[in-house]
Amino acid sequence: MSPFEIGLVSFGAMVAMVYLGFWVPFALMLSSYVGVWAIKGSPLLAGKLLALAASETISSYFFGVVPLFVLMGYIVSVTGMGRDAFDVANHLFRKLSGGLGIGTVGANAIFAAITGISIASAAVFTRIAVPEMMRHGYSARFSVGVVAGSSVLGMLIPPSLLLILYGLLTEQSVGDLFIAGVIPGLLLATLFGVGIWLTARLRPQALGEMSDAATRSPLTQQELVAKSLPLLTLIGAVLGGIYGGYFTPIEAGAVGCLGAIVIGLARRSLGWRDFWQVLNDTGLVTAAICFLIIAAQMYSRMLALSGVPAGFGEFVASAEIGYWGVILAYVALVIVMGTILDSSSIMLILVPLMLPVLSVMQVDLIWFGIVTIIAVEIGLLTPPFGISVFVIKSALDDPAISLGDIFRGAAPFALMMLVLLALVLAFPSLATALI
Amino acid sequence: MADAMSEGEAGGLPAWFLTLRRLVDAVTGALNVAGTVLILALMVLINVDVIGRAFFGAPVSGVPEIVSMSIVAIVFLQIAQTFRKGRLTRADAMLGAIEARAPRLRQGIELVFALAASALVWQLYTASLPLFVKAWQRNTFEGTVGDFTAPVWPVKLVIQIGCAALLVQLLLFALAALIRLVGRRG
Amino acid sequence: EEMTVTIVAGHPPVFRWVKHASQTFIPAVNEALEGTDHSITWSEQYGGSLAKVGEELEAVEEGLAEIGLVSSLFDPAKLAVQNVTYFTPFVISDSTVVSEWMDELQATDEVMRASWEANGLEYLGGAIGIDDYLLMTTFPVEDIADLDGRKIAAPGPAVNWLEGTGAVGVSGNLTTYYNEIKTGVYDGVIVFASAALPGKLHEVAPYITKVGFGAQYAGGLAANKDWFDGLDPVVQQALRDAAEADRVAYHADLDASVSTFLSMMEEQGATISEVDEAFRKEWADGMDNVAKLWAERLDAEGLKGTEVLKTYMDTMRAAGATPVRNWDQE
Ligand code: NA
Ligand code: NA
Numbered sequence: 001m002s003p004f005e006i007g008l009v010s011f012g013a014m015v016a017m018v019y020l021g022f023w024v025p026f027a028l029m030l031s032s033y034v035g036v037w038a039i040k041g042s043p044l045l046a047g048k049l050l051a052l053a054a055s056e057t058i059s060s061y062f063f064g065v066v067p068l069f070v071l072m073g074y075i076v077s078v079t080g081m082g083r084d085a086f087d088v089a090n091h092l093f094r095k096l097s098g099g100l101g102i103g104t105v106g107a108n109a110i111f112a113a114i115t116g117i118s119i120a121s122a123a124v125f126t127r128i129a130v131p132e133m134m135r136h137g138y139s140a141r142f143s144v145g146v147v148a149g150s151s152v153l154g155m156l157i158p159p160s161l162l163l164i165l166y167g168l169l170t171e172q173s174v175g176d177l178f179i180a181g182v183i184p185g186l187l188l189a190t191l192f193g194v195g196i197w198l199t200a201r202l203r204p205q206a207l208g209e210m211s212d213a214a215t216r217s218p219l220t221q222q223e224l225v226a227k228s229l230p231l232l233t234l235i236g237a238v239l240g241g242i243y244g245g246y247f248t249p250i251e252a253g254a255v256g257c258l259g260a261i262v263i264g265l266a267r268r269s270l271g272w273r274d275f276w277q278v279l280n281d282t283g284l285v286t287a288a289i290c291f292l293i294i295a296a297q298m299y300s301r302m303l304a305l306s307g308v309p310a311g312f313g314e315f316v317a318s319a320e321i322g323y324w325g326v327i328l329a330y331v332a333l334v335i336v337m338g339t340i341l342d343s344s345s346i347m348l349i350l351v352p353l354m355l356p357v358l359s360v361m362q363v364d365l366i367w368f369g370i371v372t373i374i375a376v377e378i379g380l381l382t383p384p385f386g387i388s389v390f391v392i393k394s395a396l397d398d399p400a401i402s403l404g405d406i407f408r409g410a411a412p413f414a415l416m417m418l419v420l421l422a423l424v425l426a427f428p429s430l431a432t433a434l435i
Numbered sequence: 436m437a438d439a440m441s442e443g444e445a446g447g448l449p450a451w452f453l454t455l456r457r458l459v460d461a462v463t464g465a466l467n468v469a470g471t472v473l474i475l476a477l478m479v480l481i482n483v484d485v486i487g488r489a490f491f492g493a494p495v496s497g498v499p500e501i502v503s504m505s506i507v508a509i510v511f512l513q514i515a516q517t518f519r520k521g522r523l524t525r526a527d528a529m530l531g532a533i534e535a536r537a538p539r540l541r542q543g544i545e546l547v548f549a550l551a552a553s554a555l556v557w558q559l560y561t562a563s564l565p566l567f568v569k570a571w572q573r574n575t576f577e578g579t580v581g582d583f584t585a586p587v588w589p590v591k592l593v594i595q596i597g598c599a600a601l602l603v604q605l606l607l608f609a610l611a612a613l614i615r616l617v618g619r620r621g
Numbered sequence: 622e623e624m625t626v627t628i629v630a631g632h633p634p635v636f637r638w639v640k641h642a643s644q645t646f647i648p649a650v651n652e653a654l655e656g657t658d659h660s661i662t663w664s665e666q667y668g669g670s671l672a673k674v675g676e677e678l679e680a681v682e683e684g685l686a687e688i689g690l691v692s693s694l695f696d697p698a699k700l701a702v703q704n705v706t707y708f709t710p711f712v713i714s715d716s717t718v719v720s721e722w723m724d725e726l727q728a729t730d731e732v733m734r735a736s737w738e739a740n741g742l743e744y745l746g747g748a749i750g751i752d753d754y755l756l757m758t759t760f761p762v763e764d765i766a767d768l769d770g771r772k773i774a775a776p777g778p779a780v781n782w783l784e785g786t787g788a789v790g791v792s793g794n795l796t797t798y799y800n801e802i803k804t805g806v807y808d809g810v811i812v813f814a815s816a817a818l819p820g821k822l823h824e825v826a827p828y829i830t831k832v833g834f835g836a837q838y839a840g841g842l843a844a845n846k847d848w849f850d851g852l853d854p855v856v857q858q859a860l861r862d863a864a865e866a867d868r869v870a871y872h873a874d875l876d877a878s879v880s881t882f883l884s885m886m887e888e889q890g891a892t893i894s895e896v897d898e899a900f901r902k903e904w905a906d907g908m909d910n911v912a913k914l915w916a917e918r919l920d921a922e923g924l925k926g927t928e929v930l931k932t933y934m935d936t937m938r939a940a941g942a943t944p945v946r947n948w949d950q951e
Binding site: 040045048049052056173244246247248300301304305307309 | 627664666670671672673676679680683684685799801805806
């Protein structure tokens with residue numbers, strides 16, 4: 001077999017192993033180990049490739065953002081700032097039809113400005129918003145669907161772990177990517193809100209027997225300030241710090257953690273036990289993500305040696321499908337892979353494959369990043385593997401609501417994400433206007 | 436999901452195995468704590484650097500180098516625990532469907548998977564060992580002479596330790612699958 | 622005999638030295654082998670596809686690639702003595718001269734040669750010279766006092782050049798300079814013209830001061846030693862000759878573009894000024910003798926730093942340089 005064929009076969013084998021349920025990082029590692037062995041004819045060299053990638057891939061200052069933003073998101077949720085966001089958003093939207101649903105979306109948008117991971121949003125709002133909505137007569141399916149759908153805002157509105165990862169993969173400015181995510185993020189929140197409002201108006205029975213938020217007592221002026229001030233301070237410190245030039249994104253992560261700890265201590269809502277638990281979880285999330293990145297690096301080096309990306313690039317560049325053919329095929333591939341893979345794996349597998357092609361076509365990599373993030377995040381909501389849905393299920397602790405219910409509840413939101421994706425594809429300035 | 440995994444995980448496993456696994460878990464847990472402490476230290480260090488630079492014109496030397504080395508250490512200190520807690524990414528829809536119809540087949544597949552992963556991690560361990568030895572013997576450092584330097588070997592050693600810990604957890608996972616595979620229907 | 626050779630570089634081909642590896646070195650080897658029994662199929666792995674910046678050495682040492690553009694600048698521990706130029710600023714501004722003599726020293730100087738061999742490498746030549754480093758700032762620099770308290774980013778060892786100026790030196794990275802100056806994390810950078818223009822740094826740091834830090838040696842082409850030793854002498858010679866052709870072509874290209882780059886930045890609104898001898902001397906004299914510290918540290922590790930420092934300074938003086946400070950003679 002030629003190296004090119006070896007590359008293709010190991011790609012196929014890797015996908016098959018992933019579907020069968022082999023751990024994704026090990027599937028990537030195995031296909032690269034066997035691939036390099038076959039290409040170079042030496043198991044020794046294949047082992048060396050693994051070892052070099054393991055020690056060097058993540059040995060970079062920029063990877064410091066991973067634990068820091070994860071930690072900040074967790075501290076924010078254990079200190080009760082997520083609940084504050086919910087209360088404030090509901091106060092603001094209390095007069096609208098479907099107000100509690102819209103309030104959940106709004107709260108997620110606010111929370112998204114301080115968390116970088118969608119699973120944090122999903123976990124937090126399952127605990128806060130779902131019981132509240134069900135108490136007000138919303139159906140269980142709609143309640144969990146709103147939470148699942150709006151959790152994607154966590155990684156579209158900056159800061160975002162996925163945008164950071166994309167920036168690392170493509171050597172694009174993380175700051176620019178963050179800015180590019182703002183309009184699409186707010187637009188998606190608006191789409192969700194309008195969708196809920198229209199449904200409440202036209203087909204209220206779809207939301208259940210809702211009596212709605214008007215029955216909740218509105219916040220007093222004083223409560224409103226007390227609940228929004230800590231949030232605004234933290235958002236201001238993190239985003240203002242990055243864009244105001246006081247510090248790098250990594251430093252913003254560390255400063256944000258410290259800020260969240262200080263707020264938590266001041267409000268007496270952060271205990272030592274919670275803090276330790278959260279630190280531990282941060283470590284596990286960091287290790288899982290970084291190990292995956294390492295394995296993906298091994299795999300992309302094997303692919304480079306096989307010549308598949310270069311060949312793929314030449315093929316696409318000379319094929320007749322053209323610019324839109326390539327972009328649409330890519331988006332479709334991302335969405336299909338999203339049914340079984342988690343967000344970072346998809347990006348780590350596909351983006352290195354696409355980069356040579358994109359540079360031939362002179363694609364704006366910032367815009368392409370936003371397109372990628374939206375397409376990848378649809379996968380958070382689609383069965384059989386939808387991580388947001390899984391997190392909601394495990395945070396819910398209610399056997400009456402099945403995984404299927406949550407997937408069905410989230411489906412309309414996945415459709416609205418497709419609408420957003422089409423808009424960003426058609427109007428690239430939605431992503432690039434602010435840069 | 437992690438909870439779902441730990442529930443009933445003792446099912447069909449003999450007492451000696453559970454004792455063995457408790458011992459291994461204690462070591463894995465200790466490594467995990469070391470990684471957790473390192474994350475905390477990193478957060479403090481960066482804050483000291485930012486404050487020092489902003490208010491006292493005195494940044495801490497070597498923060499980028501320390502961050503880049505620590506992140507590797509954190510990952511390898513915690514990778515065994517990550518695996519143990521079922522947090523390593525996998526798509527288990529197919530496995531779930533198989534288990535519903537043929538529980539033993541699932542155990543057989545798990546056994547093959549765990550053995551394959553063990554072989555890979557063993558390969559990673561042996562191929563990384565010379566890198567550690569070289570860093571030790573040549574006293575390789577990161578940073579710049581005159582500004583900040585730190586030896587590289589501790590990080591390379593952590594990689595070895597992390598691989599070894601992950602390997603042991605994988606082998607235990609394989610052993611559990613084997614016991615369930617050959618054991619009586621539980 | 623036909624063979625496949627993998628050549629690796631961490632930087633992408635938009636960087637001039639990578640472009641010349643692809644467009645000068647490889648064609649030169651192929652041409653030299655024409656009519657012999659040997660031919661090479663090249664697998665070109667640039668831009669981090671096989672090894673990132675600073676990983677080239679290990680990729681070649683371990684045999685994942687046969688040849689690499691090995692950057693000593695990013696491997697200060699393993700190729701310590703090769704970094705001598707970065708510890709001896711204010712010596713000479715002509716990168717062509719620095720490169721020619723550094724290539725010569727890699728072949729003739731025992732200590733330099735041993736350093737490559739200790740890493741399992743055979744140095745081929747093709748020195749990557751870096752044009753005279755500039756100070757680019759968001760504010761005009763007329764006096765050293767202007768630098769007081771300013772945050773200046775510099776690559777690795779060049780952070781030491783800021784010692785004694787009152788500026789706060791921060792170790793930085795080319796890829797983030799633009800954003801971090803724009804947002805005010807840094808007030809300036811130490812950078813070379815051929816990177817400043819493509820990086821549009823003059824848009825955010827329009828005051829360009831030619832302080833005369835000097836040209837530098839950043840690395841060169843090296844091969845896996847075991848592989849190289851097993852080659853037919855004809856092929857070995859072809860590789861060496863091609864590496865020399867590469868160095869000549871790269872530096873001709875570099876020299877031509879540096880003056881173009883400077884004038885383009887000026888046209889686009891940058892202010893370029895050159896400091897006088899007194900300023901330069903004040904700066905150099907205000908520094909610690911970091912060359913000496915560096916050499917002593919290497920001595921302590923048994924790497925003969927003092928000897929290399931002296932050899933390098935002697936070589937440059939013999940080549941016509943008039944160093945602002947004779948780092949080796951204090
Ligand atoms: Na976010
Ligand atoms: Na999915």
